[in-house]
Amino acid sequence: MPELTRPHQSHFFADLDSTPLGLVDLVDESAAPASLWVEAWHSLRRRPLFWISATLIALVTLVALFPSLFTSLDPGFCELKYSLDPPTAGHPFGFDRQGCDIYSRTIYGARASVTVGVLTTLVVVLIGSVFGAFAGFYGGWFDSLLSRVTDIFFAIPLVLAAIVVMQMYDDVSVMTVTVVLGVFGWPQIARITRGAVMSVKNADFITAAKALGSSRLATLARHVMPNSAAPIIVTATVSLGIFIVAEATLSYLGIGLPTSIVSWGADISKAQASLRSQPSVLFYPAGALALTVLSFIMMGDVVRDALDPKARKR
Amino acid sequence: MSQTLPTAPVVVADSNVHVPLLAIRDLEVSFTTATGLVSAVRGVDLTVYPGQTVAIVGESGSGKSTTAHAIIDLLPGTGKVTAGSIMFDGTEITTATEKEIIALRGRAIGLVPQDPMSNLNPVWKIGYQVKEALKANGIAKGSAANARVTELLEEAGLPDAARRAKQYPHEFSGGMRQRALIAIALAARPKLLIADEPTSALDVTVQRQILDHLQHLTEELGTAVLFITHDLGLAAERAEHLVVMYRGKVVESGPAAQILSAPRHPYTQRLVASAPSLASRRIQSAKALGVTATELLAPTGGDGVSETRPDIVVVDNLTKVFHLRGGRPGAAKTFKAVDDVSFTIKRGTTMALVGESGSGKSTVANIMLNLIDPTEGKINFEGTDLSTLNKKQLFAFRRRVQPIFQDPYGSLDPMYSIYRTIEEPLRTHRVGDRKSRLQKVRDLLDMVSLPQSTMRRFPNELSGGQRQRVAIARALALEPDVIVCDEAVSALDVLVQAQILTLLNDLQAELGLTYLFITHDLAVVRQVADQVCVMKTGKIVESATTDEVFDNPREEYTRELLAAIPGAKLTF
The missing domain is CATH 3.40.50.300 (P-loop containing nucleotide triphosphate hydrolases)
Incomplete structure (x- = not known):
């Protein structure tokens, strides 16, 4: 190759004023300290979707706790003479076939749904995260056993299993529905927890904790679980909505809550008969159910975005 | 590593070596973030002549990779060129249409990416991936392309190339994958090759082989190379012209030898003084010598080890x-x-x-x-x-006995404040009460030269070096x-x-x-x-x-x- 003579390139250096030299690795002491949870909150509160779903969830919870604040009517008091009447003063949603006030039934229906949803989620998170954490952290035979058991549960659809089991009970209460849904719902959380724990347990800070003498159980409780909490919270929020749907499905099929307890599912079922003459009879309980479930699923979605470590700077 | 190069379409650099192949003037690249427009590269000037090797040196976040990616219009995310010009071989890249840039990529400008592990598609054979580069640039088709693939892989220094071309990336070691990526980058005989930290993921001996080969290859083909690295020693060894970047700006540029021997900007001076590859002496503790001077590098006296010290380990x-685990149950293999x-x-x-x-x-x-x-x-x-x-x-x-690990991002629990992190070993071993532990954490932070206010912070707010200091403080807590x-x-x-x-x-x-x-x-x-x-x-x-x-x-x-x-x- 012939020797190339390129034009002379001079030695350039910037003056110090234009690029002031910072101290190497200076700690920024001005910013307020922020834990991951605080940062998650900062990113959450900028999302309109968070505020919409939070307002809806707060409203539904309030309605479930204190239905009498919203209506003075008894949902069980029906007069056949009002059967399928359109809305009038004091009865904004009109009447169903039995002549019951749809507004008060929709209000009172929230309690059953929210109770079943919240309690089932608690049961599921408790069982699922404990089993999942032990399986993921210790591995071995317990992990193999849990994986196969959850496989079996995954093969059975939640609602189908609940239908089969609920058939056996004559005297059904909110507790029965919660227990049945909980028993068939925990494997999902167990799987999620197991995965989260397994991805955390090989981190260097876990090895550091071992090296300084922490026991295995203490390491699991103090380091592994707090770092696996995010996916569990997200899944729990979304499945809360799913359990509300499951309860409504069971009540719709008539094997869920008894008619003495007002439930959106049962009201939807009853409304079918009047669907042609008065569609609004179906619309209100179904709308309330959809809105409640939607608000929990939306919440799960924004929480997932806020807790996703990849979305933020490391 | 001597072999003859095939006489296929070799684009020899134009005879006119006085016209820059790549001329970047006042380049500014900004990213749109939640807090507004943040400029990552500010007023960068850079010139590469045909056949020349230029290195951009800088630490992480200095804008060196961003500058390189701006050249082929592959800026990630929300990044875009906000000012300045990039002139490549007569084409203004900042205003070029997408079609023009696609025509340039591969054919005129090749890229060797940083991570050989993730830059090859795991589901396609190596040969197919090289052939793709040929087809996309309209170099060869059909059986001619297959023959050319073997030639290219051979030329990149892959032994037994015809057989290797039929293998999948997972059958390749890191060094071999990087050779395949070099073959892809040089497939269309570009005039400029951008090598973005091409060997930082590889072992040093493999790194040297690959860089030697790359240098030999580009010299023979007359390809200009824009080499991006964090290692000043490596840059000085491989490039004739250096561009030192710091916080998005070029602080110094010039002939490599001149920059190493007489750095003018304080940052470059700092860099030359602390580049490990250029140091030839053991650091002596200033305290041990009883001096407070900034001169910390001093020759070791004798073997530096006193013979009278007892063995601890x-x-x-x-x-x-x-x-x-073997291929079938029970077929376990042992690995020493x-x-x-x-x-x-x-x-x-x-x-x-x-x-x-x-x-x-x-x-x-x-x-x-x-x-x-x-x-x-x-x-x-x-x-x-x-x-x-x-x-x-x-x-x-x-x-x-306490450890300090490699990854400063993985060795601290992100859920723990710095105080809890350093206090944990004390708590686990039941040392002192709350008050004395707080004092101990303060002392430890002093010891590793972090301000005491750091203890209310969380690892995600600290830089890599600061986290490593915290990890050192944690390791020291129990006085190992x-x-x-x-x-x-x-x-x-x-x-x-x-x-x-x-x-x-x-x-x-x-x-x-x-x-x-x-x-x-x-x-x-x-x-x-x-x-x-x-x-x-x-x-x-x-x-x-x-x-x-x-x-x-x-x-x-x-x-x-x-x-x-x-x-x-x-x-x-």
Whole structure:
């Protein structure tokens, strides 16, 4: 190759004023300290979707706790003479076939749904995260056993299993529905927890904790679980909505809550008969159910975005 | 590495070497973030003439990769060029249409990406991926393309190329994948090759082979190279012209030799002073010498190790065999990670265990920390055999040996505040009450030169170097005798690395600590170690004092490692 003579390139250096030299690795002491949870909150509160779903969830919870604040009517008091009447003063949603006030039934229906949803989620998170954490952290035979058991549960659809089991009970209460849904719902959380724990347990800070003498159980409780909490919270929020749907499905099929307890599912079922003459009879309980479930699923979605470590700077 | 190049479409650089191939003027690149427009590159000037090798040097976040990606319009995310011009071979890239840029990519400008592990598609054969580059640039089709693929892979230094082309990426080692990526980048004979940290993920000896080959190849083809690296020594060795970037700006540029011998900007001076590959002396603790001068690099006096110091750790014939799961049940394979390793460490000194990936050095560290049990052999710690410890004794032993890990992002619990992180060892071992522990955490933060206000913060608010300081403070909390540093500075920028090494050294002088320093980087070893053991495939191949290993290596492998230190051949 012939020797190339390129034009002379001079030695350039910037003056110090234009690029002031910072101290190497200076700690920024001005910013307020922020834990991951605080940062998650900062990113959450900028999302309109968070505020919409939070307002809806707060409203539904309030309605479930204190239905009498919203209506003075008894949902069980029906007069056949009002059967399928359109809305009038004091009865904004009109009447169903039995002549019951749809507004008060929709209000009172929230309690059953929210109770079943919240309690089932608690049961599921408790069982699922404990089993999942032990399986993921210790591995071995317990992990193999849990994986196969959850496989079996995954093969059975939640609602189908609940239908089969609920058939056996004559005297059904909110507790029965919660227990049945909980028993068939925990494997999902167990799987999620197991995965989260397994991805955390090989981190260097876990090895550091071992090296300084922490026991295995203490390491699991103090380091592994707090770092696996995010996916569990997200899944729990979304499945809360799913359990509300499951309860409504069971009540719709008539094997869920008894008619003495007002439930959106049962009201939807009853409304079918009047669907042609008065569609609004179906619309209100179904709308309330959809809105409640939607608000929990939306919440799960924004929480997932806020807790996703990849979305933020490391 | 001598071979004849095929006489296929070779674009020899135009005879006019006075016209820049690439001219970047006042380039500004900004990213849109939640807090507004943030400029990552500000007013960068850069010129590459045909056939010339230019290196951009800078630490992480200096804008060097962003500048390179702007040239081929591959800026990630919300990044865009907000001012300035990029003139490539007569085309203005900042205003070019997408079609024009696609025509330039591959055919006129090739890119060798950083991570060979993730830049090849795992579901396609290597040959197919090279052929894709040929087809996309309209170079060859059909059986002609297949023949050309073999030629290209051969030319990139891949032995048995015809057979290798039929293999999948997972059958390739890191170095081989990088060769395949080089073949792809050079497939269309571009005039300019952008190499973005092409070898930083590879072992030093492989790095050297690949860079030698790349250099030879581009010289023969007359390809200009824009080489991006964080390593000043490597840049100076490979490029004739250097561009030093700092915080998005070019702080200094000029001929490599001139910049190394007479750096003008204070940042470059700092960089030259602390580049490990250019240092040739052990760091002496300023405190130990009783001076406060900034001059921390001083020649070692004698062997640097006093013969009268007692042995604190004696490793005897250590062997560790791992059982790997075989292809079918019951078909377990064994893998000897550590093979008959023996060495001793004297109290208050630093023993470096050097080796490339897979040499078993980290396994030794984990046995030393009593996190895994050896298959054979034993470690004596001040006369006690570690394998004989019962649970209570083991708990007590934990106080005396503490680790510092490589990844500053993984070694601190993100959920724990810095205070809780440093306090945890004290709490676990029930040392003192709340108040005395708080005082101890303050003292420890002082010791590692972090402001006390740091303790209310969380790891995600700190930089890599700061996290490593916190990890050191945590390791020191229980006042251990031995600290095992597993690649403790490998993930840090050069200047930060120099700071941490100085800190570790000061602490050693002040507290009489003993270090077992695990690293792949011989340049770092020279700065911190008194004794060196060189490991290869589980065995110790050479063991001597640092000066002896560097001045008078006995083994061929050690010589190879030493020669592979970037910048080792530079004299200035």
